[in-house]
Amino acid sequence: MIRLTVPGQARQDIAMQYVQSNGMTLAYDEFGAASDPAILLISGLGAQMIRWMDPFCLMLAEQGYRVIRYDNRDSGCSTHMSGSPKPDMGAFMAALMGGQTPETAYTLDDLALDAIGLLDALSIEKAHVVGRSMGGMIAQIMAYTFPGRIASLTSIMSTTGNPALPPPAPDAMALMAGPAPAPLSAPAAYLEHRVALARHLAGHGFPFDADLARRLILDELSRSSDRDGFLRQFAAVAIAGDRRERLSTVRSPTLVIHGADDPLFPGPCGEDTAASVPGAELRMIQGMGHDIPPQLYSAIAEAIDRTARRAPTSPSARP
Template identity: 55%
Template sequence: MNMLIKVNGIDLAYDSYGNEKDETILLIAGLGTQMIRWTVPFCEMLAARGFRVIRFDNRDTGLSTHFSHYATLDFEALAKTLMSGQRPDIPYTLNDMSDDTIGLIDALGIQKAHVVGRSMGGMIAQLVANRYPERILSLTSIMSTTGNPELPPTSPDVMALMTRPAPNPMEDEAGYLAHSVAFARRIAGTGYPFDENEYHSIIREEVQRAFDPGSVGRQIAAIAVSGDRRPQLAKVNVPSLVIHGVDDPMFVPACGKDTAHAISGAEFMLLEGMGHDLPAQLFETVVDGIVRTARRKR
């Protein structure tokens, strides 16, 4: 059941699995996606290993507070501002989103938590571990990156698929599904069957919860101004795991390697056949890694 809680002057939607007395694992979602991308079976599998598992909608997604009153972002103007060394005027940054994460556990009366983030959520988790070291028990960064400008960029066709305008699902549901599934298929790995029906149902559920086409642009802007996180990652001193897919076209494996290299003592788990998604066949492998990291001696 989704619950709303006031954090940093906004509402965050969350739900919880497992025993409230167990150590908490916070699951942080990726760019423009909702907490339901951390599927119920995945959450239950983690909770069954002896943890309280909390997933939540980042600001500007799902049932959390949206920032749709801001003008649609112009990517070219954003790029020019960044290139000129100026700071663009954007609604929020990844630091704000990391503050939300800690605000959530504050509001729930939780002293310390394990943080697990995927993609943009991995970036947020990295910042949380750096900025709030006394609150974090372990860090797992999945299919993410450091912001190192020397890393290979996302392939242009993936960027084009991600940023092209989608049909309005209220007017053309079939077109919207086709658009969303084409992107999901492009970033998926080659090692596991692509479950189109599963994607249809999760995309439909996201649309029913909230449809806000501008939020992806606002979150891309937050990522764009985040810069190179390697100096912050060098200060992270909790047990850390970096999980990455060999087939990831969004952030190539070098991005995961760079993340693991930047964090002292981090374990690097490179998974064959995994792209920029988390197929059900890998749930157990990923859960094992998260739990192993959470139980590593500090």
């Protein structure tokens, strides 16, 4: 058992487990009954599974779902590919700017295969997939590569890879990918840098809780810290390419949730995602940035449930 701090409520024992998938060891935990329809929550760039906060997971479980969250490779307690060459981001970005596709340790398609392998290991034939940011990209890939395995798709604060879309705000990108204090040698500076990033990404429509952000960052740091792993994931995102043509083949019920204040993937990125999937529903949320504030947990959980219930071959979560 591990002890996780649950911001806003009492601490809770949660059993973290491991499976072998696609050559990786993936850490996961789950909420709800194993007999209920499965929802797979996929984390974003450099984010750990506990970014899907316990209260949000519990809301989904209370709606009648088996809720599974996991650490992508190179994050949290899953396999870290430390044997891979250290990313040289200067050379990588120069190659991209020169029109080349640099070699990377893995691709987003590999991360999608990791997720399918997790479902295989848990004997889950079909799942509702919900991804945030990079996790939304992984969920999109799963939906068009493994259509028979995906009951519904929810893509949150993500994008299609369309090169014509507006880029991230330079100040947000600098805070996320630029130089940062080291967590071991300068823990206080590291913590404040991460809080500043969280504040910048949060949007303007909901109060920012700096204490909650600090607790979550410390919880993540107690599980792992791997700057090179973040850069390997970043490289996989950077070479992923345009997914619009393949997204047009998705037939699973699809929900796109996006923040109108998102500084990393501006609003048109969400609009483009919804326009690329036939019949997709777009929920553009005013005041939401590149994060899910606790004030929106209930509304987003209900929207995911409504989308899941549209799946024709998926059993209802509740009678």
